[in-house]
Amino acid sequence: MNAIEIKGLTKSYKEKQALCGLDMTVPMGAIYGLIGENGSGKSTTEKLICGLIHANSGSIKLFDRPHTDADVRAKMGVLIEAPGCFPNDTVWNNMLLQAANLGIKNAETEVRKALKLVRMEGAAGNKYKNCSLGMKQRIGIAFALLGDPKLLILDEPINGLDVDGMRIMREILTDITKNRNCTVVISSHVLGELEKVATHYGIVRGGKMIREMTAAELDASCRTYVALQTRERNRAKALLSCKYFRVEEDESEYLRVYDSVTPEEIVSYLYENGILISEIKTAKIGLEEYYIDLMKEGR
């Protein structure tokens, strides 16, 4: 059974077509990274899953039930844009209110637990409006985690988080998917961070899902390359380009050779031509570069 199954979803806002026949499948227990440029339809998809806006056509199923099913929806956690808190009320009261909304019996204990999980127990007495952006994001995550959700929808949850916050976030996501049978959909532009936790990816462009894959599939399709640094970069590039199919210079002034070649072969080839190498390593392109390449292909 899939946690989310979306077929042919379309949504337009007045004259703008936000989604045009989007399909999406999120397996149960996955951490699904939803990636796309600004305005590609990520947030619209998430709002549609949560029933906050209405689609023009298409179907959304959550755990094999329509997404309007009250019982399934009662087990969802959400953080879209910002946590919905009353600004003049304290974090504690806002959390208690959400606990009441979810019908949690031991509300105070559960709220304390959720705040402790995101290391925000010290801010419980603060008014929400006085919290920093990072604190608000952590509170939002605590909000979403209340009531033991089975499906978590997180829109840009990493925004504003510090290094410690990101680490906590990773730990929480790994814990809830492994130990609490929860499925997570997370949209983010911080691809490096997303890569550390996501088990599945969906790449959206222009309101359409252009690629869905598992982390293993991404890993397999991400090419390895040899990166090297030398003082005679231009001559080395010219020499390598004669022998190898694809040689590029990256932003960190490394020369990259994408052909299937070992560093030893390159060292010996350049040495024979009188070029000394100061650094050489084998690396793999990451999600970010894969995504950028994919976007370039479409343009």
Add this chain to the structure above:
Amino acid sequence: MKFEHNTFGKRMKTMLHVDFRRMFTQPLLYIMVGTCLVIPILILVMTTMMDGSVSVNPQTGVETVIEGFDSTWQIIAVNSADYNPMAMDMTTMCNINLLYFFAAVLVGCFVAADFRSGYAKNLFTVRARKTDYVISKTLACFVGGALMILAFFIGTMLGGAISGLSFELGAAGISGLIMCMISKILLIGAVVPLYLLWSVIAKQKLWLSLVGSLMSSMLLFMMIPMLTPLDSTIMNVILCGAGAVLFSLGLGAVSNAILKKTSLV
């Protein structure tokens, strides 16, 4: 995967818990109730002080005698025989019926806060059925409005005592006063669904909710004294109660349909 079935009763219990918690832990209700307590005191004391004084228009030379209240209860209602729908004096306009306008502010602010803060996202993500929201908001605002009416009643008695006005009930009697107050409270139940409808149409646009609510309550304003005279009987109570139920069902269904069909963020 199995999901626990949430019955209507269970859903309503949690929704009412949220709304009553919000209603009683945030300052809005207390500000409104406090205002309703102070207003009759100010009106009664000031009109009594000014009673009989003559003001002269310097341009036309026309003299106007300011008339105060004859009895304390006049600020609550007048006997059906004494009601003049054409009268536009201060004692007819400045009375408990003003509260039906104040209730619009209570409902408008209460609902708009859900949408303005983004709390509606948390609420509607886990609540697929919008009926729960409409019923709960109607009940919470009805209780808030009823408390405002009671505060005005207490303020009236304090104001009457301070200004030394008569507490004579005349033909209406104590039963008439009680029926009148119950009718007025029930009538809050008829206007709340109307204000709630405007609030769900307007969502985070509080100004639109207030303008719509105040304009539509203007239409009802002239009917309120007729429906709730000081000499009210059980018939007035039944009439106001039936009105509240019908308005709640009819306008509640429209509010529910609007929430179902429109964007909630």
